[in-house]
Amino acid sequence: MRAVVVTEFGGPEAVEIAEVEVPEPGARQIRIKVAAAALNPVDAGVRAGGFGGAGRRLGLGWDVAGTVDAVGADAGWRVGDEVVALSYGAVKSLGTHADHVVVDAVAVAGAPSSVDPVHAATLPLNALTADRALDLLALEPGQSLAVTGAAGAVGGYAVQLAAHRGLVVTGVAREGDEELVRSLGAAHFAPGGVEGVDGVLDAAILGAAALEWVRDGGVFVGVIPGTHPASVRGVRTDSVEVRADGARLAELVALVDEGVLTTRVAGTYGLEEAGKAHARLAEGGLRGRLVLIP
Numbered sequence: 001m002r003a004v005v006v007t008e009f010g011g012p013e014a015v016e017i018a019e020v021e022v023p024e025p026g027a028r029q030i031r032i033k034v035a036a037a038a039l040n041p042v043d044a045g046v047r048a049g050g051f052g053g054a055g056r057r058l059g060l061g062w063d064v065a066g067t068v069d070a071v072g073a074d075a076g077w078r079v080g081d082e083v084v085a086l087s088y089g090a091v092k093s094l095g096t097h098a099d100h101v102v103v104d105a106v107a108v109a110g111a112p113s114s115v116d117p118v119h120a121a122t123l124p125l126n127a128l129t130a131d132r133a134l135d136l137l138a139l140e141p142g143q144s145l146a147v148t149g150a151a152g153a154v155g156g157y158a159v160q161l162a163a164h165r166g167l168v169v170t171g172v173a174r175e176g177d178e179e180l181v182r183s184l185g186a187a188h189f190a191p192g193g194v195e196g197v198d199g200v201l202d203a204a205i206l207g208a209a210a211l212e213w214v215r216d217g218g219v220f221v222g223v224i225p226g227t228h229p230a231s232v233r234g235v236r237t238d239s240v241e242v243r244a245d246g247a248r249l250a251e252l253v254a255l256v257d258e259g260v261l262t263t264r265v266a267g268t269y270g271l272e273e274a275g276k277a278h279a280r281l282a283e284g285g286l287r288g289r290l291v292l293i294p
Helices: 041-047 124-137 153-164 175-183 246-257 271-283
Strands: 002-006 016-019 029-039 063-071 082-086 100-104 108-110 144-148 168-172 197-202 214-222 236-239 265-270 289-293
Touching: 002 271, 016 271, 029 082, 029 271, 041 271, 063 100, 063 124, 082 124, 082 246, 108 246, 124 153, 124 197, 124 214, 124 246, 144 153, 153 168, 153 175, 153 197, 168 175, 265 271, 271 289
Parallel strands: 144 168, 144 197, 197 214, 214 236, 265 289
Antiparallel strands: 002 016, 029 063, 029 100, 029 289, 063 082, 082 108
16 A cells, blocks of 8 residues: 655655555554545654654654544444544654554544545544643633634634633634634634733744733643743643544534534645645645645
8 A cells, every 4th residue: 555654854855655565453453444634734743853763664644534444353443434533643654644544443433424534634633632722721611712823723623612612712813814713713813912811722832922921820731742831920831742532532523513613624635745735734824734635
């Protein structure tokens, strides 16, 4: 089968399409025939060497939507099931950017019925990250939250999930994104930042600059593990370590089917065009995720 890999670190030109053996699922694992797999910034980070693994073949891709085509013992899924899943881990020999991928059964949820696999593939990593960040913030309904990068993939899901939880959301994004951000459920829009909010969810990775917007004793959560700024003024600071959680993913799938969450696709590429997709990602300015289709 084909798989998108890197064997040397670099820019989009480092992306390769390799012919590899079709993986077989072990106990409590399933194999998915990939219908679609989103391209995320973390994939660019792996490609550039940001997570280590020099001298190894590294597979790219975390998100997947597709069909179960093989199961291991005690997997709890059946061949033919339509699913989505998160293949966790930056340093792995094969990722979801491939014709097939094996994942742990506990990382899997049934696919949404209201969107196609291309849109469904944008859900796992980004929505789970936003959901986990809101758990870490632990704000109560009626409290105020600023979401940076509110027009982006993680930020957009964060705005929708936060509004669904009853938070008063201020979206922080570029001037031209106000209509989009408000449509996602933001009560306020502030391209230049805010003052005195109860919490900040920093999807744009602004760091200390966004920390200044939090009231004394508030809370700040970033989206890259271990990179949050140090606490000041009694502000609790933390960052997300996303987990492959099929049960939580199933709850997010239900929110897609209920219309609470909006999946957004910025463009699609064939698997063999993965290098072009990485180049487009590097250009920035996307409102949604690029998706690879085998």
